[in-house]
Amino acid sequence: MNSVTLDLHPETFHSPPTSVLGFSSEHNIYDLPVPSDGEPSKQITDVSEFIEEAGDSIDNDSESSPLLLSVGADTAAAHVTIIPRPTDVDGTTKPGVASKNFTDSSQLTQLGDGSQELQYDQNTMVLQYPQQLLQQQHSLTPLSVIGSTSINGLTAESNIVLVPATQGPLASCPTIQLTEEDVQQIQKQLQQRLLGQPITAATTMPIVATSHPYVYFNAFSPSVQTPQFIVPAPAQGYTTPSAITIPALHPITTVSTPPVTTQTQYQTTLNKPTSILTKAPTPATPNKPAIQYIKLHPGIDESMVDLDELQRFAKFFKQKRVEMGFTQGDVGMALGKCYPNDFSQTTISRFEACNLSPQNMRKLKPLLQRWIDNQSHISLISSTFCSPTPPEASTSDSKRRKKRTTIEDNIKDALEVYFQSNPKPNTSELSKLAVEHNIEREVVRVWFCNRRQREKRLPKMIPMQSVQGAMFHPTTSNEVSLAKANGCNEQTINGGPKKFFSYCDKFQQ
DNA sequence: ATGCATGAGGT
DNA sequence: CCTCATGCATT
Numbered sequence A: 001m002n003s004v005t006l007d008l009h010p011e012t013f014h015s016p017p018t019s020v021l022g023f024s025s026e027h028n029i030y031d032l033p034v035p036s037d038g039e040p041s042k043q044i045t046d047v048s049e050f051i052e053e054a055g056d057s058i059d060n061d062s063e064s065s066p067l068l069l070s071v072g073a074d075t076a077a078a079h080v081t082i083i084p085r086p087t088d089v090d091g092t093t094k095p096g097v098a099s100k101n102f103t104d105s106s107q108l109t110q111l112g113d114g115s116q117e118l119q120y121d122q123n124t125m126v127l128q129y130p131q132q133l134l135q136q137q138h139s140l141t142p143l144s145v146i147g148s149t150s151i152n153g154l155t156a157e158s159n160i161v162l163v164p165a166t167q168g169p170l171a172s173c174p175t176i177q178l179t180e181e182d183v184q185q186i187q188k189q190l191q192q193r194l195l196g197q198p199i200t201a202a203t204t205m206p207i208v209a210t211s212h213p214y215v216y217f218n219a220f221s222p223s224v225q226t227p228q229f230i231v232p233a234p235a236q237g238y239t240t241p242s243a244i245t246i247p248a249l250h251p252i253t254t255v256s257t258p259p260v261t262t263q264t265q266y267q268t269t270l271n272k273p274t275s276i277l278t279k280a281p282t283p284a285t286p287n288k289p290a291i292q293y294i295k296l297h298p299g300i301d302e303s304m305v306d307l308d309e310l311q312r313f314a315k316f317f318k319q320k321r322v323e324m325g326f327t328q329g330d331v332g333m334a335l336g337k338c339y340p341n342d343f344s345q346t347t348i349s350r351f352e353a354c355n356l357s358p359q360n361m362r363k364l365k366p367l368l369q370r371w372i373d374n375q376s377h378i379s380l381i382s383s384t385f386c387s388p389t390p391p392e393a394s395t396s397d398s399k400r401r402k403k404r405t406t407i408e409d410n411i412k413d414a415l416e417v418y419f420q421s422n423p424k425p426n427t428s429e430l431s432k433l434a435v436e437h438n439i440e441r442e443v444v445r446v447w448f449c450n451r452r453q454r455e456k457r458l459p460k461m462i463p464m465q466s467v468q469g470a471m472f473h474p475t476t477s478n479e480v481s482l483a484k485a486n487g488c489n490e491q492t493i494n495g496g497p498k499k500f501f502s503y504c505d506k507f508q509q
Numbered sequence B: 001a002t003g004c005a006t007g008a009g010g011t
Numbered sequence C: 001c002c003t004c005a006t007g008c009a010t011t
Helices: A047-059 A105-111 A131-135 A180-194 A301-323 A328-338 A345-352 A358-381 A409-421 A427-437 A441-455 A478-485 A497-505
Strands: A004-007 A067-071 A078-082 A119-121 A126-128 A143-151 A154-162
Touching: A301 A345, A301 A358, A328 A345, A328 A358, A345 A358, A409 A427, A409 A441, A427 A441
Parallel strands: none
Antiparallel strands: A004 A078, A067 A078, A067 A126, A119 A126, A143 A154
């Protein structure tokens, strides 16, 4: 079997905890090159090696090869085995899309249900298209895979996307042809990112993809519409005829931002996934569906990636905001100028601290991202951008807001205890509590509403050491599980929740 | 940064 | 009444 094996074992493949492109926790590999000389599998343990590998096989025009996927079982390793795709009578490869998520080989097995015409071979641990299918003129569908492994409750993921180089989502992407220098530059970047970055909470990798005869460098995110990428800044003239418009406002300047000392580089453009490079435009297939992610375990793996990304972005955002000298309030108001709605300092603060529901975070992220993009751009053009304008003093007299009541600490503690056993007291229970503590029933009700809401906030990132041996339950109480993870007993903490949060906040950045 | 509150949209 | 997004007012 002609194959190339890409070994992404965490032990050998150290990748930075933050994404180069803002798309973290994933590496996407498009159309790995396949040597056509019948060479046996190769193990590649390093990106640079990988690229060399790719280079080696550049002249092999194994245009069409079936895709086989195998995944290491007990590690976060991802083995990608590729054998030549079948060629149709007319010599072309059919497009199509399929995708699978799995977290280990056991789940891989589940993929063998044929639901997506894929079969899993228990012995070889290979996921593949049935033989007949390969021979049919049927579309050979690209594979997208997310593999993840939990370590101490935190997840290391790898996301592998295999699509025919000239089809699928890439087909409609702007293309740029890489030069020798480009490749070297990429290599350099990758190597830098590989330096001494241990696998921690989330294994993330720069996006590497190669294909003969050119190298693909692509970022693809299943859930986000914002493509991001690094690659040697495309010199003018690199722009390609394409349906995709890269907003002129945002020249893709890779390293033009002032010396940011983070590994995180959010490079943003808008809209669709953007392939940086592909080989000469190929006859685009009319049928080019978007990659779909089929969730085997909805709400866990993928959302972990998602949450991780949100947190990372929040941090990035804050850093950027501060760098540019804006206050949270400024940003909130500024947003009002670009979008129908503006936001309060509170909201921005909560966003940065991830004190919002994941859903809310997701909603806000693109707005803030665009704002950052714009500001970056403006500051590049002229350093004299206008300072934010203060809000108009509105003299409207709406119903005056109820004055904020202060619930005594001991009562709050009691409510907290109650909440642990019954987070959703009914009317009578509410009344009972109100009487018991001699406060308005409405106040109690609102307290529980807010308490429940707090429960749904994004979990915070915690360093590995703190959670060693502790389980993390993403679907259960964030606070409680975090408390336990940190050896806290919520109910015994002096001062109740307030203190508890302070404790957790120590891990925030 | 956060506690209590509001109001819209849902059951 | 609830959830959810959001903010005033206060810490």
